[in-house]
Amino acid sequence: YFLSGEDVSKFTMNKETGVIKAARELRLEDNGGGDDTVYKLQIQATDGGKEPKSASAELIVKLWPRHLFPIITAPTDTKFTLSEDVAAGRVITKLSASSPKLGAVGGVRFAIAGGNIGDALRMDANTGEVLVSGGGLDYETAPQYEVWVEARDSDNPPLRTVLQLIINVTDANDNPPVMESSLYNPMILEEEPPPQKVVRVKATDADSGMNGRTTSTESSKS
The missing domain is CATH 2.60.40.60 (Cadherins)
Known part of the structure; x- marks a missing residue:
């Protein structure tokens, strides 16, 4: 973004976000003390292409008595x-x-x-x-x-x-862990000496800090 115009010194513009702010305290007295102080500026937006294209707009800022x-x-x-x-x-x-x-x-x-x-x-x-x-x-x-x-x-x-x-x-502990898979079905060789790796399970938790840490427990079905 680019800002121009007769009153450009009274304002600043973030070239990345497009946010425009007053560069200093604005006073009606600066323009004679009337109630109709107006600042006119031109705004230009340019893209990042190899052959940049641009668009423009006019900004009219009216200063009112506080x-x-x-x-x-x-x-x-x-x-x-x-x-x-x-x-x-x-x-x-x-x-x-x-x-x-x-x-x-x-x-x-x-x-x-x-x-x-x-x-x-x-x-x-x-x-x-x-x-x-x-x-x-x-x-x-x-x-x-x-x-x-x-x-x-x-x-x-x-x-x-x-x-x-x-x-x-x-943060609050408001999100349950989510398993990477609802079913793990590995195949292993018989008579393989321990510790034989069977599978690696993984779960994630959207919470932060300790609320987002997960631990695993084992259980079996008879």
């Missing part, structure tokens, strides 16, 4: 640690917010804005509660969730404020 946006007043702690076997419906945290324009009862609604891998979480739009969804957390899929949540007012157009929550997941 005092107009919803204010998230809670939570103060944004980092959490949960076991992957935590029950569905568990409340992780609760957001509170108010709208400077519309007041504390200004119709602020909440939503998950990004980072919700596998839809492991859900959010009550009215209460601001962030909960574990029916699918639950899975350490093997995502040992850490970097989730963006938002508070959005009811103005037209609506303004929103986002907050990042970091949820670290610990």
Whole structure:
């Protein structure tokens, strides 16, 4: 990815991921203090072929006065640690917010804005509660969730404020071992002196650490 334009010095772009960030704190005063500051940039994406092909798009960033946006007043702690076997419906945290324009009862609604891998979480739009969804957390899929949540007012157009929550997941012994084969049927020679190798069995376990280590036991059928 490549970023260009008159305002390119105010932004940075990760050439591999395409993520664009402000290079410094942006202020309305930089453009005369009006409420209509706009930054225009051009984005180009190029492939890695021998004869590279590219595509382009325009990015228009509008800078709004901070005092107009919803204010998230809670939570103060944004980092959490949960076991992957935590029950569905568990409340992780609760957001509170108010709208400077519309007041504390200004119709602020909440939503998950990004980072919700596998839809492991859900959010009550009215209460601001962030909960574990029916699918639950899975350490093997995502040992850490970097989730963006938002508070959005009811103005037209609506303004929103986002907050990042970091949820670290610990492993639980929630996966049984899986045998490489359900039936082993080796053939061996008679009168071969011990120890004669019969077969090697193998099992895998998706869990990590000690939860993923497997041991073998013997049993016989009479």
